[in-house]
Amino acid sequence: MGRQRQPLIAERLLDECTDYALEHGLPDRLEPLVRATGTSARMLLYHFDTRDGLLRAILRQARKHQLDAFGDLLRVRPDEEYTVTLARAWTAMTGPDGQPYLRMFGQLREDAEQHLWPGFRRIATTDWLGPLEDGLRTIGRPESATLVLAVIRGLLMDLDATGDTTRTDRAFHDLLIALEHAPGDERTAATRAIPRQQRDRREQYPER
Incomplete structure (x- = not known):
């Protein structure tokens, strides 16, 4: 009779593999994950059946973490204008905490076959429509x-290709002003929020 799988061990291995993939990218071989977990390829395959099975589990685990983190950034805060919420969300998503997810899932979207996660491009789009609708309704x-989601996705692709945070931040700032219909030179919540966050970003990452 075969040995029973141990869920706690599998969970620990998956967490360690996911942490590695978020930091270094999703590998196409088991060896980097073997080194990251300090276990053997045989043990990883014992818990996840195949290499692709492990990679799928990593992607789903990372996606869960991303949905939790980004979903919290996009949620409505009763004491805050939603354009200010969006400004903070943009800064966090494109900062050091958000970039590992953007790299991983950008890599997945570029996979034309999407054999690890069929239909991911559609899911990755529609996941965010509900939270954005709820927030923008306020x-x-x-x-x-x-429209907001399309602009965010386009700017993220731009940022990934160029690394130009100043220009992409300014473009997102312009979107928030348009959402608020800022008249004349009136400084709205959006016009106050983005320049301050651009300044904070420049102070934190002066090399950019």
Whole structure:
């Protein structure tokens, strides 16, 4: 009779593999994950059946973490204008805590076959529409959720390709002003939030 699998061990191995993949990228071989966990390829395959089975588990675990983190950033805060919430979310998503997820899932979106996660591109889009609609409804703009999401996705691709945080931050700032219909030179919540966060980003990452 075969040995029973131990869920706690599998969970620990998956956490360690996920941490490695978020820091270094999703590997196409088992060896980097073997070194990261200090176990053997045989043990990883024992718990996850195949290499692709382990990679799928890593992607789903990382996606769960991303949904929790980014979902919290996008949630409505009763005492805060939603454009300010979006400004903070953008800074966090494109900062050091958010970048590992953007790299991993950008890599997955570029996989034309998507054999590890069929339909991921669609899921990765529709996941965020609900939270954005809820938030934008508080400023009377729920119908703008698709537009806002499209701009965010486009700017993230731009940032990944160019590393130009100043230009992409400014473009997101312009989107927030448009959402608020800022009249003339009036400084709205959006116009106050982004320049301050751009300054903080420059102070934290002066080399950019």
